[in-house]
Amino acid sequence: xxxxxxxxxxxxxxxxxxxxxxxxxxxxxxxxxxxxxxxxxxxxxxxxxxxxxxxxxxxxxxxxxxxxxxxxxxxxxxxxxxxxxxxxxxxxxxxxxxxxxxxxxxxxxxxxxxxx
Amino acid sequence: xxxxxxxxxxxxxxxxxxxxxxxxxxxxxxxxxxxxxxxxxxxxxxxxxxxxxxxxxxxxxxxxxxxxxxxxxxxxxxxxxxxxxxxxxxxxxxxxxxxxxxxxxxxxxxxxxxx
Numbered sequence: 743x744x745x746x747x748x749x750x751x752x753x754x755x756x757x758x759x760x761x762x763x764x765x766x767x768x769x770x771x772x773x774x775x776x777x778x779x780x781x782x783x784x785x786x787x788x789x790x791x792x793x794x795x796x797x798x799x800x801x802x803x804x805x806x807x808x809x810x811x812x813x814x815x816x817x818x819x820x821x822x823x824x825x826x827x828x829x830x831x832x833x834x835x836x837x838x839x840x841x842x843x844x845x846x847x848x849x850x851x852x853x854x855x856x857x858x
Numbered sequence: 859x860x861x862x863x864x865x866x867x868x869x870x871x872x873x874x875x876x877x878x879x880x881x882x883x884x885x886x887x888x889x890x891x892x893x894x895x896x897x898x899x900x901x902x903x904x905x906x907x908x909x910x911x912x913x914x915x916x917x918x919x920x921x922x923x924x925x926x927x928x929x930x931x932x933x934x935x936x937x938x939x940x941x942x943x944x945x946x947x948x949x950x951x952x953x954x955x956x957x958x959x960x961x962x963x964x965x966x967x968x969x970x971x972x973x
Contacts, residue, residue, distance in 0.1 A: 778964075785862075785948055785964040831901065844889050844952060845914050846962060848901040 744769045748832050748849030755822055756857050763817040763852050765806075765832035773834040775799075775808055775815040776846070780829045789817075789830070824856045860884065862951050862965035870971045876937040879968045883930050883951030889913075890932040891962065892924060895946040904947075907932050939972045946970075 749764040767773065774793045778786040790799030795810035804819045815832060832849040863882040871877050883890050891914075892904040903916040907926035924934040930951075936943055946969050950962040 783966075785864075785966040786950075787964070788961055791961070833901075844891060844906050844908070844960070844962075845903045845916070846891070846893075846901075846950075847903070848893075850900045 744773065744834060744836055744847045746832050746834055746847055746849035748830075748852050750850075751829075751852040752855060753852060754855045754857065757824055758821045759856075761817070761819040761822045761826075761854070763830055763832075763854070765815045765817065765849060767813050767815065767832075767834050769813075769834055769836060771837040772810070773836050775806070776833045776835070777804070777806055777815070777817050778831040778833060778848075780831065780851070782828075786831065822854075822856050824858055827854055827856045829853045862949055862963050864947075864949050864965035864968050866968060867966065868969045868971075870973060871939050872973055873939055873941060875939050876935060877939060877970060878933050878935045879947055879949075879970070881932045881934075881949030881951075881965060883932070883949075884963055887951035887953050887963075888930055889952045889960075890926055890930065891950045891952075892932070892934050893948045893950065894918075895948060895967070896944075901948070904934065936970075941972050944970060944972045 745768045776791045777789040779789045790801045792799040792808035798807045806815050806817045829851045831851045833846045865880045889908045891906040895901045906914040910926045921937045926932045946967045948967045949965045952960045952962045
């Protein structure tokens with residue numbers, strides 16, 4: 743089946759530190775991969791995505807590269823800010839032809855806290 | 859343009875009661891999915907509707923049901939509420955089904971508390 747495994751949290755960093763949140767997946771075929779962010783009391787916001795191997799998604803200084811050989815999609819940011827404090831979810835969508843194409847499979851989430 | 863709207867934002871119900879949650883997708887979006895978020899189980903897929911038809915279903919008991927109207931608005935219903943149904947219920951809309959690059963846009967969720 744399809745599954746996503748994320749780095750256990752919580753993660754606490756100082757402002758301007760380098761961030762990596764690990765994400766690996768198990769899926770049949772070539773899924774689309776996503777990172778979503780959830781701020782306190784809010785729903786999920788799409789942070790970035792990649793739809794095929796070696797694609798790099800990027801947004802707001804965050805980046806993640808779709809690595810088929812290691813089935814990974816690690817999230818990175820070079821210099822975090824206090825405003826980046828949130829919960830981050832890695833997710834996959836099975837390939838369009840597979841049953842459940844619009845179903846997202848999420849990792850457990852990683853809570854990130856950035857201290858000034 | 860307006861985002862995904864979920865109503866109500868907060869709800870408190872008693873065990874054994876039933877509840878209906880509403881989701882209005884982004885204009886032009888025809889697919890609506892529902893997710894349950896709990897601290898223990900994380901985010902779990904409930905079901906997806908497209909053109910008033912349920913296209914995909916997660917592993918939830920029959921007490922959880924949903925429907926979609928001709929204007930793409932969707933409702934989900936939970937009958938015979940249990941304490942374990944307390945959760946944040948999130949709705950997501952997307953433009954279509956089967957399109958590789960379709961993004962899912964989420965609402966702010968409905969926080970259901972069962973007492």
